[in-house]
Amino acid sequence: MSDIAERVKKIVAEHLGVEAEKVTDGASFIDDLGADSLDTVELVMAFEEAFNCEIPDDAAETILTVGDAIKFLEKNAA
Amino acid sequence: MRRVVVTGLGMVTPLGCGVEPTWRRLLAGESGVKAVTHFDVSDLACKVAANVPRGDGSDGTYNPDQWMEPKEQRKVDEFIVFAMAAASQALDDAGWHPSTYEDQINTGVLIGSGIGGIEGIAEASITLKERGPRRISPFFIPGRLINLAGGYVSIAHGLKGPNHAVVTACSTGAHAIGDAGRLIALGDADVMVAGGTESPINRLALAGFAACKALCTAFNDEPARASRPYDRDRDGFVMGEGAGVVVLEELEHAKARGARIYAELVGYGLSGDAYHITAPSADGDGAYRCMSAALKRAGISADEVDYINAHGTSTMADEIELKAVERVLGNAAGKTAMSSTKSSIGHLLGAAGAVEAIFSVLSIRDQIAPATLNLENPSVDTPIDLVPLKAQPRKIDTVLSNSFGFGGTNASLVFRRYAA
Numbered sequence: 001m002s003d004i005a006e007r008v009k010k011i012v013a014e015h016l017g018v019e020a021e022k023v024t025d026g027a028s029f030i031d032d033l034g035a036d037s038l039d040t041v042e043l044v045m046a047f048e049e050a051f052n053c054e055i056p057d058d059a060a061e062t063i064l065t066v067g068d069a070i071k072f073l074e075k076n077a078a
Numbered sequence: 079m080r081r082v083v084v085t086g087l088g089m090v091t092p093l094g095c096g097v098e099p100t101w102r103r104l105l106a107g108e109s110g111v112k113a114v115t116h117f118d119v120s121d122l123a124c125k126v127a128a129n130v131p132r133g134d135g136s137d138g139t140y141n142p143d144q145w146m147e148p149k150e151q152r153k154v155d156e157f158i159v160f161a162m163a164a165a166s167q168a169l170d171d172a173g174w175h176p177s178t179y180e181d182q183i184n185t186g187v188l189i190g191s192g193i194g195g196i197e198g199i200a201e202a203s204i205t206l207k208e209r210g211p212r213r214i215s216p217f218f219i220p221g222r223l224i225n226l227a228g229g230y231v232s233i234a235h236g237l238k239g240p241n242h243a244v245v246t247a248c249s250t251g252a253h254a255i256g257d258a259g260r261l262i263a264l265g266d267a268d269v270m271v272a273g274g275t276e277s278p279i280n281r282l283a284l285a286g287f288a289a290c291k292a293l294c295t296a297f298n299d300e301p302a303r304a305s306r307p308y309d310r311d312r313d314g315f316v317m318g319e320g321a322g323v324v325v326l327e328e329l330e331h332a333k334a335r336g337a338r339i340y341a342e343l344v345g346y347g348l349s350g351d352a353y354h355i356t357a358p359s360a361d362g363d364g365a366y367r368c369m370s371a372a373l374k375r376a377g378i379s380a381d382e383v384d385y386i387n388a389h390g391t392s393t394m395a396d397e398i399e400l401k402a403v404e405r406v407l408g409n410a411a412g413k414t415a416m417s418s419t420k421s422s423i424g425h426l427l428g429a430a431g432a433v434e435a436i437f438s439v440l441s442i443r444d445q446i447a448p449a450t451l452n453l454e455n456p457s458v459d460t461p462i463d464l465v466p467l468k469a470q471p472r473k474i475d476t477v478l479s480n481s482f483g484f485g486g487t488n489a490s491l492v493f494r495r496y497a498a
Contacts, residue, residue: 017149038216045213054212 004077005070011046012066025067051077079263083496084340085332086172086325087436088164090140092128092318092423096167099138101440104448105469109302110423111316117281124293126301127279128318128424153217155195156277160321161227165271169235172325172337174269184268186239187228188258189275190250192428195222197280227275239267247483250274251322252431252491256346258326268331273323273432290356292393306452307390307418308464315391318424322432341439341493345376351486358395362402364488369406369478372490381410385447387434387479390418391425397458415472417465421451431481435491438477442495446471
């Protein structure tokens with residue numbers, strides 16, 4: 001697992017209050033991890049903070065799973 | 079009008095988490111006022127406050143994780159967590175956990191707060207200035223709104239009846255209970271979860287109330303002596319935090335399910351001073367009319383009141399309330415007791431009226447009037463027994479509880495021992 005993937009999963013587990021083993025690449029924030037739409041907004045903010053990057057709203061809308069976030073950040077994180 | 083009774087109690091106060099630990103320590107004459115140590119007070123005039131004792135939940139300590147998931151706590155100001163704790167206790171105490179749709183829609187929530195999430199607002203404004211709008215959390219607004227205390231409680235317990243909130247400064251808790259009682263009396267709900275909550279102990283609120291010259295500043299080295307209603311050396315109120323929540327229930331509903339009835343809510347009065355934004359009118363007219371309205375609604379005369387839980391904040395306003403009470407009681411003043419429990423727990427602002435309503439109900443249950451601590455040298459003579467220093471066993475069937483707030487907003491509640 002890449003360093004970015006590991007950090008993303010840790011952030012997701014902390015913010016959503018879920019066990020680490022549930023945070024798989026395929027897990028959907030809303031359908032599998034109990035997030036609501038406000039949680040996902042905050043998650044994106046946490047990613048921006050942790051990876052020192054900006055995630056525009058149209059890109060944020062495509063980040064629906066843990067894997068989506070990892071992919072986006074591996075490409076765009078500083 | 080339908081009759082309304084109290085069937086459940088819950089609280090978080092500077093004396094502990096839970097009704098019984100708080101009540102036991104209150105009657106023992108303990109003070110919840112301490113030196114503030116969890117943030118810098120070196121440049122503040124007031125350096126004392128009455129914090130809720132944090133801990134693992136044992137021995138009456140408050141452990142927020144018992145009342146709200148940590149990931150939810152992160153999203154809200156603490157007044158919401160306090161309300162969740164007090165409401166859960168009250169519903170458990172009442173044995174009322176509505177599960178059918180019918181029961182859920184007949185159970186409502188009316189919890190208020192005086193100033194709500196002031197700490198979170200202060201922090202977010204710094205974030206906005208230093209880092210810009212994109213760093214403001216989506217939970218910033220819903221975690222600070224005053225009615226979200228009741229919102230969270232309703233969601234946690236599936237309460238789908240009237241969902242309302244009161245914001246009347248230091249009268250909030252009393253207005254919430256009074257208004258909730260009316261909703262039941264008028265048939266809008268059969269059960270209401272009602273009260274007040276506040277988490278104001280932070281630099282901004284201390285600075286703001288200090289600027290109003292409302293806070294105690296003369297006892298920074300002796301915190302337990304700082305809150306001293308009616309005493310000649312009093313010099314301002316001591317800020318407290320916590321929540322009080324009661325379960326109010328329509329009498330027949332309570333009887334039908336065999337609920338324990340603590341007392342009946344028989345009277346509720348409201349008035350406005352129309353005088354000044356922070357000071358009560360010097361003639362006590364607003365307080366007088368408020369108490370009179372509550373007694374009229376209760377259908378009782380002033381000489382039937384055994385105990386009064388005063389607003390008594392340990393400010394100059396104490397004497398104004400005292401004069402108004404003397405005027406209400408008339409010749410009965412000499413046989414009535416009145417104390418200010420703020421002498422022990424400080425002033426819980428929007429939660430004060432609810433916590434004090436619970437103390438009023440317990441004084442009927444246990445036939446004892448809690449003390450006015452630190453009342454060593456009364457500033458004026460009065461025929462009323464101010465219950466100085468030590469709790470006093472006495473016959474108590476009827477209690478009046480007063481709350482008066484900034485803006486000249488007044489509320490009085492009357493509780494009576496339940497009799498069929």
